[in-house]
Amino acid sequence: VKYAGPDDVARRLRSEIAGWKDTAQAANIRAD
Amino acid sequence: MKVLGQSIGRRAALAAAATAAWSGARPALAQSRFPSRAVSIVVPIPAGGGTDYAARLISAPMGTLLGQPVVVENRPGGNDVIGLMHVARSQPDGHTLLMGYCGTMAGRAAIGGTGGVSTTEDFVPIGQVSDTPQLFVVHPSLPVNNMQELIAYTKANPDKVSYASAGNGSMHHLGTELLKSRTGMDMLHVPYRGTGETIGDLIAGRVQFYMNSPPPLVSLVRDGKVRALCVSSNERHPGLPDVPSAVENGLRDLPLNVWFALYAPKAVPADVRRKSPRRWSRPCPTRASGSGRSRPARW
Numbered sequence: 001v002k003y004a005g006p007d008d009v010a011r012r013l014r015s016e017i018a019g020w021k022d023t024a025q026a027a028n029i030r031a032d
Numbered sequence: 033m034k035v036l037g038q039s040i041g042r043r044a045a046l047a048a049a050a051t052a053a054w055s056g057a058r059p060a061l062a063q064s065r066f067p068s069r070a071v072s073i074v075v076p077i078p079a080g081g082g083t084d085y086a087a088r089l090i091s092a093p094m095g096t097l098l099g100q101p102v103v104v105e106n107r108p109g110g111n112d113v114i115g116l117m118h119v120a121r122s123q124p125d126g127h128t129l130l131m132g133y134c135g136t137m138a139g140r141a142a143i144g145g146t147g148g149v150s151t152t153e154d155f156v157p158i159g160q161v162s163d164t165p166q167l168f169v170v171h172p173s174l175p176v177n178n179m180q181e182l183i184a185y186t187k188a189n190p191d192k193v194s195y196a197s198a199g200n201g202s203m204h205h206l207g208t209e210l211l212k213s214r215t216g217m218d219m220l221h222v223p224y225r226g227t228g229e230t231i232g233d234l235i236a237g238r239v240q241f242y243m244n245s246p247p248p249l250v251s252l253v254r255d256g257k258v259r260a261l262c263v264s265s266n267e268r269h270p271g272l273p274d275v276p277s278a279v280e281n282g283l284r285d286l287p288l289n290v291w292f293a294l295y296a297p298k299a300v301p302a303d304v305r306r307k308s309p310r311r312w313s314r315p316c317p318t319r320a321s322g323s324g325r326s327r328p329a330r331w
Contacts, residue, residue: 004159004160004163004291004293005159005160006156006157006158006159006305008160009157009159009160009291009293010152010156010157012291013134013137013138013151013152013157014152016134016138016139016142016287017138017141017142017151017152018142019142019287020138020139020142020143020201020206021142021143023142023206023209023210023213024142024143024201024206024209026213027206027209027212027213029143029200029201029205029206029209030143030144030145030200031111031140031143031144031145031200031201032111032145032199032200032223
């Protein structure tokens with residue numbers, strides 16, 4: 001079992017927010 | 033392998049100093065008392081989904097190691113904002129934690145759907161609990177057995193196939209939209225409040241396609257109530273050896289892994305953050321993929 005620590009989680013979160021922003025803009029998704 | 037807790041000693045000391053400087057004497061008080069009572073893991077999503085499962089999976093061993101009960105507290109509503117706000121505004125002493133999943137923390141944030149809460153600024157991560165591919169399933173009435181057949185079917189029957197999600201910004205929503213953009217599939221989005229609510233309509237055939245982490249879906253696949261098409265990863269899932277991979281279905285490098293991580297309010301003392309993962313992470317073998325240390329998603 002291997003773990004992702006706090007720094008890994010924080011880094012991944014920032015990366016994924018940026019990635020999903022692109023997807024959301026392309027699909028015209030907004031908060032409901 | 034870098035085990036959580038071993039790498040943060042110096043940073044934790046610096047963070048502790050910074051935290052103390054920022055919030056006065058409160059950290060010292062909290063440090064001496066953690067855990068002095070039951071620890072609550074808030075799940076901002078209704079019971080029955082992957083986030084709820086992740087929280088319940090770790091609650092018992094975490095409680096044993098902390099010497100205090102660890103209770104799972106579902107606080108759904110407002111597309112997860114109710115639970116986020118509850119934890120963000122709670123006393124930052126380590127007794128109120130958040131089980132965050134990528135849909136809440138990243139997906140909702142990406143569309144500006146977290147109300148007045150910032151998932152990057154109002155919380156600090158303690159550690160990742162699970163990182164798993166998603167399972168793609170359809171209702172058995174749909175005449176498809178793999179993703180290529182589903183893609184062809186939705187193109188030939190526009191507006192006839194719908195997919196379920198746990199609301200705008202959830203991983204089911206953004207992930208399926210990403211899948212649609214990559215494949216040209218035509219499916220209608222039907223948002224629900226959570227996986228538990230979704231399952232009923234999925235097995236009744238009122239929605240036809242759904243992606244989620246395996247735990248809520250595995251029993252449905254085994255009972256024939258839904259048909260598994262593939263997992264979202266390039267390789268097969270060790271827990272689902274009979275289910276083909278995305279690559280076997282003509283899809284590669286889908287950034288659709290779902291992760292769950294434990295968070296605390298931002299001002300929680302560093303020693304409490306450090307204490308928690310050291311004491312509960314080791315006996316919680318919750319990583320399903322077995323693929324090693326987490327890496328940033330591939331976009």
